[in-house]
Amino acid sequence: MIELTARTVVLDLDDTLYLERDFARSGYAAVGRSLSHLLNSERFATVCYELLAIGHRGDIFDRALDYCGVAPEDRDMPELVRIYRTHDPDIALCDDVAGFLERFSERRIGLISDGPADMQARKLEVLGLKDRFDHCILTGQWEGDFGKPHPRAFAEIQERSGHSPEEHVYIADNATKDFLAPNQMGWLTIQLFRPGRIHNKPPPSDDHAPRLSLTDLKGLKPA
Structure with missing residues (x-):
């Protein structure tokens, strides 16, 4: 002591x-729910968390959207960042x-x-x-x-x-x-x-x- x-x-x-990983996991889930009309929201959140775990930071959303097959023109990145930052964290x-x-x-x-x-x-x-x-x-x-x-x-x-x-x-x-x-x-x-x-x-x-x-x-x- x-x-x-x-x-x-x-x-x-x-x-x-x-x-901090708990905030990230919670935020990825919130962002995924906002994209449910474009992709499997749970899979998106899982991919984001896996990218975080191997050391990625600023480009996680883009990489996860690439993986999920979402076209660049369908991505509103400022809105996704806003959702991540303002969600009620678990x-x-x-x-x-x-x-x-x-x-x-x-x-x-x-x-x-x-x-x-x-x-x-x-x-x-x-x-x-x-x-x-x-x-x-x-x-x-x-x-x-x-x-x-x-x-x-x-x-x-x-x-x-x-x-x-x-x-x-x-x-x-x-x-x-x-x-x-x-x-x-x-x-x-x-x-x-x-x-x-x-x-x-x-x-x-x-x-x-x-x-x-x-x-x-x-x-x-x-x-």
Whole structure:
């Protein structure tokens, strides 16, 4: 068990508090239903999920539509993306999250998450976390490129908390972007290696690497 002295505990959302693959599976099903006049919706969703599992990202819908034989002129890609982002997701908290939040209920709890702000906010509502955080920053609310690894969100939470850098910890999953800024600011950083997570790439440099790593949140308690 690792004891955290941090007075402000900041969390990522996707693959940290719930499994992002569950949101993807739910979104693919919603998109498939919207295309049921053109294809087998369940097969479309399955193909999308299989493509995700082998590492495809931005071109999943096009590849799945190719596989299902839908002509390019019959594809309204902006509408499919809109459906994916705005659907009511079938997702749930990982089983260690509620206990973690209870253990750290006397500390300030924050959240920093990338992605379209409306989509991320909908996830928080479905997960029952809408009003759970003292500091909640969805970087998609800002115009411009302020997603991680940009330091803006971390600096804003540090300013709000009033705590020194070493009194902050950031817990997240993606070493390609999550830890660079808080490392440079002097925060403690912890990577979660949840089974079934989507992002598996190693840190691109030592500066991107977390200070600690765990498979779940059960190994953390307040000091």
